Amino acid sequence: MTTSRVLPGNRILRYTLSERVVHWISGVSYIYLLLNGLGLWSPSLWWMIVILGGGPLARLMHPWVGLIFVGSVLWMYKMWKDDMRITETDREWSKTLGKYVRNEEEELTPVEARRGWERWAPVDRFNLGQKYLFWVMFWSGIVLLLTGLVLWFTEYIPRSLSFLRFIAVLLHPIAFLATLGGFIIHVYMGTAVVRGGFSSVIRGEVSENWARHYHRLWLDRITGNAPTKK
Numbered sequence: 001m002t003t004s005r006v007l008p009g010n011r012i013l014r015y016t017l018s019e020r021v022v023h024w025i026s027g028v029s030y031i032y033l034l035l036n037g038l039g040l041w042s043p044s045l046w047w048m049i050v051i052l053g054g055g056p057l058a059r060l061m062h063p064w065v066g067l068i069f070v071g072s073v074l075w076m077y078k079m080w081k082d083d084m085r086i087t088e089t090d091r092e093w094s095k096t097l098g099k100y101v102r103n104e105e106e107e108l109t110p111v112e113a114r115r116g117w118e119r120w121a122p123v124d125r126f127n128l129g130q131k132y133l134f135w136v137m138f139w140s141g142i143v144l145l146l147t148g149l150v151l152w153f154t155e156y157i158p159r160s161l162s163f164l165r166f167i168a169v170l171l172h173p174i175a176f177l178a179t180l181g182g183f184i185i186h187v188y189m190g191t192a193v194v195r196g197g198f199s200s201v202i203r204g205e206v207s208e209n210w211a212r213h214y215h216r217l218w219l220d221r222i223t224g225n226a227p228t229k230k
């Protein structure tokens with residue numbers, strides 16, 4: 001990793017322009033597929049299809065936008081596969097997760113609380129929850145792609161392989177539900193819980209303090225400091 005992520009004025013480049021563009025291609029295409037797919041899935045959600053321009057257009061667009069979504073996730077894989085690898089440090093960090101969820105860090109004395117982040121296992125560029133989200137999106141994306149192709153070109157499937165259609169009809173919505181769970185948690189964490197996270201994926205930058213608080217190992221690496229002790 002080079003030091004080019006360190007910007008003037010104690011700012012850190014969290015996401016490059018291409019990382020942000022790929023992220024938002026993914027976000028916009030996912031929301032379109034979410035509305036479009038739910039509308040095609042259940043008659044009670046048909047109104048979503050009406051908003052998106054009607055049935056024929058929605059049916060035509062769904063597989064193409066699906067390709068864009070999966071393409072963006074594969075692009076993320078190319079950019080972030082090393083950062084998304086689950087390590088021993090992540091397992092260490094996950095042990096403190098219960099305290100975080102139970103708000104137990106708030107029971108520290110003021111002095112301890114100020115230095116509270118130092119008591120946690122340090123986090124690299126992404127924490128374990130962020131990595132899980134990525135892998136859920138990645139593997140579900142692969143399943144959605146394969147089952148989606150079967151449903152798209154169903155008339156080309158020979159009778160002897162017709163069981164593939166049943167598998168696809170079953171697995172396509174299951175994989176979608178997995179992404180939906182991850183997506184809801186992701187948007188909630190990124191917008192309501194972690195202050196500064198949303199602007200990082202818009203403007204690309206975070207403060208050095210933000211990086212130290214949430215991703216100390218990563219900050220140490222990009223600033224050239226030796227990794228701090230756990």
Ligand code: HEM
Pocket residue numbers: 014023026027028030031073076126129130131133134137183186187190191194197198199200201
């Ligand atoms: C459209 C609504 C979305 C919002 C508001 C949103 C928000 C965010 C935010 C705030 C971050 C930066 C988090 C940080 O660095 O602390 C982020 C990163 C990321 N986003 Fe999204 N995102 C959205 C959609 C998606 C979708 C559909 C995917 C599917 C692949 C996705 C995958 C990721 C990944 C892998 C990261 C990097 C690691 C992480 O923070 O989880 N995002 N997003």
